[in-house]
Amino acid sequence: MAAPEVGRGHVIADTGSENAAARPGPRTLAEDLRARGDEAVAALLRARPDLVSPVPNDLTQLATRAGTRASVLRALERLDRFVLQAAEALAVAPGPCPYETLLALMTGDEEPEAGDPRGPRAGGPGPGSVAAALPGAVDVLRDNALVWGADDRLTLVRTARDLLAPSAAAPSPTGLGPTVAEATAGMSPGRLQEILADAGLPATHDPVSAVAALAGLLGERAGVRELLDLAPDGATAVLDKLVWGPPYGEVTGASEPVRAATATTPVQWLLARGVLLPAGPRNVVLPREAALSLRGGRAHREPLPVPPPLEVAAAHGPAMADATAAGQAFGAARTVEELLKSWQTGGPAVLRAGGLSVRDLKRTAVELEVPEPVAAFWLELAYGAGLLASDGEVDEVYAPTPAYDEWLLLAPQERWARLVAGWLPATRTPGAVGARDAKGRALAALGPGLDRSLAPEVRRRVLALLASLPEGAAATADSVLARLRWEWPRRGAGPDDTLSRLTRWTLEESELLGVTGRGALASFGRDVLDGSAERAAARLRPLLPEPLDHVLLQADLTAVAPGPLMAPLAEFMDTAADVESKGGATVYRFTPGSVRRALDAGRTADDLHAFLSAHSRTPVPQPLTYLIDDVARRHGRLRVGAASAYLRCDDDALLAEILADRRAAGLGLRRLAPTVLASRTEPTALLERLRGMGFAPAAESAEGDVLITRADAHRTPPRAAPVPVPDGPAVPDERLLSAAVKAIRAGDRAATAVRGPSGERRAVPRTSSAETLATVQAAVLTGDPLWIGYVNAEGAASQRVIEPVKVEGGYVTAYDHTTEEVRTFSLHRITGTAELTNGTP
Template identity: 75%
Template sequence: MSDAPRTLAEDLRGRGDDAVATLLRLRPDLLNPVPNDLTQLATRAGTRASVVRALERLDRFALQTAEALAVAPDPCPYETLLALLGGDEGIPEVTEALPGAVDALRASALVWGGDDRLHLVRTARDLLAPTPTSPSATGLGPTVTEATAGMSPGRLQELLAAAGLPATHDPVSAVAALTALFRDRTRMSALLAEAPEGTATVLSKLMWGPPYGEVRAEGASAPVRWLLARGVLLPAGPGNVVLPREAALHLRGGLAHRTPEPHPPAVQPGATHAIATVDATAAGQAFTAVRTVEDLLKSWDAGGPPVLRAGGMSVRDLKRTAVALDVGEPIAAFWLETAYAAGLLASDGEADERYAPTPAYDEWLRLPDEERWAALVAAWLPATRTPGLVGGRDAKGRALSALGPELDRSLAPEVRRRVLALLASLPEGASAKPEALLARLRWERPLRGGADALRAQLVHWTLEEAELLGVTGRGALSAHGRALQGRTEAATDAQTAAAEAAGLLAPLLPEPLDHVLLQADLTAVAPGPLRAPLAETLGVLADVESKGGATVYRFTPDSVRRALDAGRTADELHAFLAAHSRTPVPQPLTYLVDDVARRHGRLRVGAASAYVRCDDDSLLAEILADRRAAGLGLRRLAPTVLAAQSPPDVLLERLRSMGFAPAAESAAGDVLITRPDAYRTPPRSASLPVPEGPPVPDETLLGAAVKAIRAGDRAATAVRKPVPRPAGARLPRTTSADTLAAVQAAVLAGEALWIGYVNADGAASQRVVEPVRVEGGFVTAFDHTADEVRTFALHRITGVAELAEPAGAGDEPA
């Protein structure tokens, strides 16, 4: 009797724990929920959805191997499979790579059995084998047996006679004779040598697929008639013919695929730059990335744009953001999505919902530049949200908006990770063309239809986004970008890798400065990045005029008044400028500060609706006489007080537009300090990636799952002594007295029992247990199914049976 496994479950039963753990790691969908035993695991591994997912994870050569098995006899010897992939003459590369491909299919439980009897799981065969409506990737058609099904015995005898074969007594032997002819290279070559001119042209159109052809209505040509007469072409419906699989393989020289691809295409280096240039370029862009996100969210300090009813930002608001950042709309969408992924930006959740920075943004601002960059990259690496889709349409024709729903694509993190890994495999300073990267990804994971089109877009977007973030410089991976490799599949891994990369980036970033260069034209030049306190104060005191390698600030009456409104005094402003300027403070700037400070607060605006107060009654008379104040509803209450019909904020704005410098005051008469209040959302967590299927289990979970499956399989397959039970019952049935006696005897003998048990919810199960103690109506026993000690109520045990052989806790299943 052969020891070869008869089913996938038997094959899995013969594998070690490491092999089962590898299967669960490769196909994590099989683990939820944990299978009860190996039979259930095998059944689940053969379901259509799981097999489709497993096939999509194969590389091209492993998939070609599975496709060859789908058109091979079942079971298929290894030599037959090698002939299908290497042809009659053999291909050394295929011979070298095929064992690895078979091992990969076996590890994924898509193939089982020894090399002498390879079985492709039935579901995979159904998916990959050719059908009239869905030819396989091999381009092969049906076998002679399948193509002649339903053909009359007389017609079969005619085919044999025309092919020069002896007549047979039944259709089965006739089909077998015809099949043997097509598989015999010598006899088939001799038969085709007799074909009329033009036959080779007809066959060349069908042999690599599709194998179906159409016969003209006015009648078949002489070559087609000759081929049909001998069964080299067979009818496939009205006006159609098909080239049988065996005949096609002869014409192909035994090859199942026109071009076997046992090895991945190499990614050739493109333009190469000095690594110092690459690192400097990437570091400069990393610094720009941090400043861009900071500027974006600073502009939303008092609240950002509203959230659309369907979610996301409007097109108009995206355009305004792009103009404010001086970038294109696709790049603006990328920065928005990156900030959102990092948890720096969210909606406030109020009735009039709008976007605003989160409290995490304030913490992010306090970090060094390299750590701020690391936070952005750690969010980008595993993110499934895809900014490149913004502006496109979903399946229902609806526009896809920035920060809106429907932007998650589970393929994005995998493409991002592989593109960076391939760049890391190139020599330092070398870039790669997107087409070469895409060709490699297509070999590593063949995808079909829209998924492949999306992957092509993701490759281009990844290269662009990596350059924007400073992960690459001039298309080549930087030194800090290489530190991101190897641990980018999970969010926590990405954070760790980004932190290490930040350590390499830090020395390349410019050192923050504590000074500016004041100029006589009322501007200040910051020759580099400024320290946070200096940049914050200068941003209030002056307006940013231009950015670049150096930032230019301009001082205006409005900007100086803004600083005075924020509570600064003229003396404090003079001291600040003198302390942080490497050049003498220009006299025009000193005069500007003093002039604005002298006029600042002479007028006082309060709530009446509003009032204006001033010690200089002539100044109030000037305001009353100004025609521009006609709409404010002003009237004099006292020589130094005017009442107004307008609110205080409107009154303040109008008087400032008239050239005055009023200050707001409180009900107690004190000047109000008007610092801009930063608007923040409630605490929000960063958006979570949407994974493609279940996550890969960790080693702890894998170990526990394998133990549970082995224990359940032990309970399900253990050899038991016969026990009386009603017909059709799954669980053993014994009386209460017999159950108690058997359990007590097992405690004394230290033996294992097979029990049936019904829990409090009424769920029945069968278990192999080793009773340890019996008392108070309960049995304490080691449960091999759960691999732990449990307590069972005696009244819930339906029955017991002794095992044919002792089953110790350490035994391994057969």
């Protein structure tokens, strides 16, 4: 009778049937891959992209590469908790392992009694759910080429077994220890016979059979139970501490032989009967067979076939979540603009080792009115979007890039989409700023050492988990982390708990950036996750406040902007007034210095009056009018030019006042004419000193015209955004996968064609020129493939499988299966030919 089907591709083989005997299973992973279809090979390369770079020559090379330590480690890191548990169970099972044995290791041969301290499944998944999920787990292991063979001979790749099986240096994740055979290696035959006698077993003739007898006793749950029924008080408590791992315990005199008659402690009683075995002078170990019996046959205390659910922290209306996220998104674009505007005349210097100094980071945080970690995030966000970089000059400083000017021309929602597009795939992590690297050096914002290759995958997965919740629902951070730990149990599990930190940073950054609102993924955040920045920007647009074309002027020389301002008005207010406070409404204050700044930028008093009248919803207050007129009246009465510098003024009384002022003693002033003073001080310094004394000078050119002094915007040369540091090779596209599979198949046909039925490599065919020509011409007519030996122009010999198309002028044109292309071969360079029948010589 055929065995029942237990899952996709999982039929327990009937080893007693004639069909099974007639169809022997694969002997190696290469043979297993050779029996798979092209789609299965493509799925393997898709799941493990490191195998395709460079493209393997054939399936044998692919199998070899799939078994290397680095590749297997990378594949294990991408397994979820349950699939990894299945692999761990295979690692502790004798190989090859029948599917039924694996199922028993995952579910146990009997359910522990209630209150049994050796493994109750209180609230855990039952055997039914584990059995239902196990076929899918085996499929995943097969698809990743970590397991091969039919269900009656499941074989874990040797490298994976070495990584997951228990050893003295690295105990198994299952908590199981070595087998009886491994634990007794090196034990004297006499001591083995003593253990058999004390355990109630008959003597054997050799150590091998003695080990087998002891392993058989400990591997039977009933036998272990009968043996422990005679144990003294305390023996069960000792086993309870070791049964679920770690299997090693420390005890005095562990390696000293002890007999049942002389045993005085529970540990000695167990050592005498082989339930515990010595693992060193002061250590004992619980053998794997005994531990499995005590566990009821289960390899894991709690198999986890189902991921932990996400816990909802709060449920908001979708509209509220979108509105909150939109406000954060608008603030994000505005904060980046404010930051780069303050650095556009030249930002802080670049440290010698790269990055921003702690002092400059603190200054930036004060200017933005945010904590330093948040300031580091805005800096890295602008850097990742390609808007900020170092200028590369001798005295290297940070400055906006030319891309910043293009970014400023975009609508607010498009600016935000550009920032998010740089954040999502970035491997740089601002949260690591201030931490220490491997050499104990502090990591600086914008500096090296901030890349975490796992960050993009964590960001996308966290957003995907939030997207799986109802709209407006926010998940708890702990439940998000628990889900990621189930999905990637071997990733980020180092001493620094990388996965935990990346998850926390992602939740914080997505809230700052406006991808989430109140912890819930915004509707336009879902579009970001789908890779549609344009659709996200379009969905965000109606949620953003409309820019205003007016302010509210007040009698205390302040102006209130009740919302975002249109670009011309915002530029004017930034020039003519100082920002006093920010928030939902921005408060500007007009001061003599700010008005002078506007006049220095080329505006006149009439321009200021007209602009304020046109853009104020309230009448222009009289104090502001007086302030503008007073500053304008004094502005430019003094003229500073280059002598080193000179002062020119039509009011000679004013020049006399300056000469008499003690504060001008250091300027080196002397009168050249009633209206001209000369100075030894540079013009720029002279302007600043006079303004500090309360005067309002203006700079003039060599022709006597007033110079308009706008701050020159400093830009870096064109700079590309930082390239993410990938977490291994990228998944190849479908075209490359298809080409790779074809090349591997072609190389495999060529490789197998030159091997005989027994697998030995056959000699290169040798035929005369006449025989070669005749064979090739016949193959052209029949379309049959040929196996040829060929020597190229450099004298290198090779073997090919070709399908000749035509023979002409001493050349044969043929399709080369090795290179998957049509090529031309010189007949005189073909050393010999052999016909192929069904792909074999």
